[in-house]
Structure formats: C-alpha cells, structure tokens
Amino acid sequence: RKEVEQDPGPFNVPEGATVAFNCTYSNSASQSFFWYRQDCRKEPKLLMSVYSSGNEDGRFTAQLNRASQYISLLIRDSKLSDSATYLCVVFRGSYIPTFGRGTSLIVHP
Amino acid sequence: DAGVTQSPTHLIKTRGQQVTLRCSPKSGHDTVSWYQQALGQGPQFIFQYYEEEERQRGNFPDRFSGHQFPNYSSELNVNALLLGDSALYLCASSLAGGGDSPLHFGNGTRLTVT
Numbered sequence: 001r002k003e004v005e006q007d008p009g010p011f012n013v014p015e016g017a018t019v020a021f022n023c024t025y026s027n028s029a030s031q032s033f034f035w036y037r038q039d040c041r042k043e044p045k046l047l048m049s050v051y052s053s054g055n056e057d058g059r060f061t062a063q064l065n066r067a068s069q070y071i072s073l074l075i076r077d078s079k080l081s082d083s084a085t086y087l088c089v090v091f092r093g094s095y096i097p098t099f100g101r102g103t104s105l106i107v108h109p
Numbered sequence: 110d111a112g113v114t115q116s117p118t119h120l121i122k123t124r125g126q127q128v129t130l131r132c133s134p135k136s137g138h139d140t141v142s143w144y145q146q147a148l149g150q151g152p153q154f155i156f157q158y159y160e161e162e163e164r165q166r167g168n169f170p171d172r173f174s175g176h177q178f179p180n181y182s183s184e185l186n187v188n189a190l191l192l193g194d195s196a197l198y199l200c201a202s203s204l205a206g207g208g209d210s211p212l213h214f215g216n217g218t219r220l221t222v223t
Contacts, residue, residue, distance in 0.1 A: 008149075034211070043199060043214035044152065087151050089212075095165040097142075097212070099151030 001026050004090050006100035013107055017078045021103045023088030024070045032091035033064055033071050037084045038102065044087055047073075078107045111136055113202050113215035121221045122190050130185040130218045134202030138213065140164075141183040143175060144199040146217070152199055158183050159205055187220075195222045 005024045013019045025033075033050035048055055050062040050071045061074040071088055085102040092098060114133045122128050134141050140159045144152035154167035158177035177183045181202075187194055197219050201212040 004151075006151075036212075043216050044212075045214070046211045049211075093165075095157055096167070097154055099144075099153070101149070101151045 003027060003092075004088060004098045004100040006088055006103045008101055008103060010104035010106050013078055013105070015078055015080060015107055015109055017107075018074065018076045019078055019105065020072055020074045021086055021088075021105075022070050022072050023090075023100050023103075025090045025098075026069070027090070027092050028066075028069060030069075030090045030092055034089040034091075035062055035071075035073050036087040036089055036099075038087055039084045044099075047086070075105075078105075080107050080109065083107045113200060113213050115198075115200050115215035115218050117218060118216065119219045119221075121223060123223055124190055124192060126190050127186065127188045128190060128220060130187075130198055130200075130220075131182065132184070132200030132202075132215060133182045134200075135213045138202035138204055139181050140203045140205050140210070141177060141181065142201050142203070142212070143183070143185045144201065145169070145194075146197040146199055148196075155185070190222045192222050195220060 035047040036044040037047045038044040050064045055062045059076045063072045085104050087102045088100040116131045142157040143155040146152040155169050156166040157164045161177045172188045174186045197217045199217045201214045203210040
C-alpha cells in the first residue's frame with residue numbers, strides 16, 4: 001500500500017459545482033498535513049494547511065480525520081481558475097514529506 | 110522579494126553523464142529540499158539540507174548527492190545518469206521549523222536523459 005494515496009481523477013465539474021477530494025495515508029505517526037495546488041507544467045504552491053479542527057479559507061475547506069487516516073479538500077462554487085492538480089502532502093516526522101500523486105480537477109463552463 | 114530560483118530550466122544529457130542543478134532559496138529561508146517529479150506523479154522527496162548538512166534523505170541511490178553553501182543555496186548532483194532519471198527536478202525552500210513550515214518551490218529543472 002502506498003504511503004499517501006489519491007484518486008488521480010480527473011474530476012470534471014461545471015462552474016459553480018461543489019467538489020471534494022480525499023487523500024488517505026498509511027502511517028499513523030504522520031504529523032503535519034497540507035494541500036498544494038499545481039498548475040500544468042508549473043511548480044506546486046501551498047493551498048492550505050490541514051488541522052484536526054478543520055480549516056476554511058474562502059471557498060476551500062480542509063479537514064483531517066486521524067481515526068480513519070485521511071484528509072479532505074472541499075471546493076465550493078468552483079471557478080474555471082480552480083482547474084489544476086491538487087496534491088496532498090503528509091509529513092512523517094518533522095522533515096520528510098510524502099506527496100500523493102495528485103488529483104486532477106477540470107472545471108468547465 | 111525573490112522567490113526560489115532554479116537553474117537551468119531545461120537540460121538534455123546522455124546516459125552515463127553527470128549533471129548539476131542549482132537552487133537559490135527564498136530570501137530568509139535556510140532549508141532547501143529537492144524533489145523528483147515524473148510525469149503524472151507527485152514530487153518525490155530526494156533530500157533536505159540545513160546548516161550545510163544533509164538532514165534527511167528519501168529513497169534515492171547514492172548517485173544522487175547534494176550540497177548546501179553558506180549562503181543557503183544548494184546543488185543537486187546526479188552521476189551515471191539513467192533514462193529513468195528524466196523528470197522535473199524541483200527545489201523547495203523553507204524555514205528550519207520542519208514539517209510545520211510551508212514549502213516554497215522553484216519553477217524546476219526539466220531533465221531529459223537520452
């Protein structure tokens with residue numbers, strides 16, 4: 001089993017839709033969790049951190065479920081500009097990040 | 110405020126050759142990590158440098174080595190190149206806080222091995 005798993009998609013949704021991605025991790029000792037966004041042929045950029053209490057930033061909500069070992073990202077009112085690959089990142093210990101392979105989102109008019 | 114810069118942007122090498130990639134961290138950052146990203150995959154952690162020492166290493170062979178300079182910039186060296194080394198190589202800088210410190214990535218170096 002891979003350490004961090006994501007459904008690669010693509011998720012094809014119309015503008016205005018709500019879409020959610022999950023990311024599962026296998027190491028129960030994982031400590032820090034993040035979502036990064038990567039546009040085609042560009043570098044990853046931090047989207048948001050993920051906390052046990054949940055984290056909301058505008059249309060984006062991230063949550064962590066330690067019992068079931070997954071993190072989620074919810075995007076409300078999707079925009080065309082949200083089209084990208086969303087990477088989950090799990091830190092094992094303080095310094096070793098493991099990236100998922102990413103989930104591709106395509107928002108169409 | 111300069112972000113993370115990497116050079117070169119593109120590189121073509123032949124099997125068996127050696128390559129050096131360079132990275133300058135974001136201003137104020139002291140930690141540099143390197144990643145290999147194959148097409149359709151997420152970045153894979155190669156290693157991290159802090160205070161000019163390799164602090165952590167991922168599952169990469171010894172052909173992959175690095176260095177960090179006193180000004181925090183870093184190099185990634187790959188010896189005896191294989192076709193499978195063709196990928197996007199990303200450098201990220203952060204503060205020394207470890208996992209809680211967000212990663213800031215450079216634009217990457219696209220390496221093609223023929």
